[in-house]
Amino acid sequence: MITSVNGKKRFSGNPDHPEVFGVTTRMAGNCTVFQMDVEDEIVYENQTTCYNCRYRRWEFEGFTCFKDFPVNSNNV
Numbered sequence: 001m002i003t004s005v006n007g008k009k010r011f012s013g014n015p016d017h018p019e020v021f022g023v024t025t026r027m028a029g030n031c032t033v034f035q036m037d038v039e040d041e042i043v044y045e046n047q048t049t050c051y052n053c054r055y056r057r058w059e060f061e062g063f064t065c066f067k068d069f070p071v072n073s074n075n076v
Contacts, residue, residue: 001023008064009064011062012061015051024051027050031053033055033067034048035053037054037056055067
C-alpha cells in the first residue's frame with residue numbers, strides 16, 4: 001500500500017477499502033505540512049486525507065507524496 005520510491009512515498013490500493021482510506025486519513029491528520037488542495041482537485045469533500053493534499057501527485061496506480069513526512073508506526 002505505501003512504498004518508498006526515490007525517497008518519496010507512493011500510495012496504491014483501492015481508496016474505497018476502509019483500511020486503505022483509514023491509513024491516508026491518519027497520515028494526513030498527523031502530518032505537520034498537510035495542506036488541502038485547490039477545490040477542483042479535492043477527491044473527498046470535507047476530509048483530511050492524503051488524497052486531498054496539495055503535495056500528492058497522481059500516477060497510474062495511485063499517487064506519490066512530495067513532502068518530507070516519515071512513515072512509521074507512530075503516524076500510521
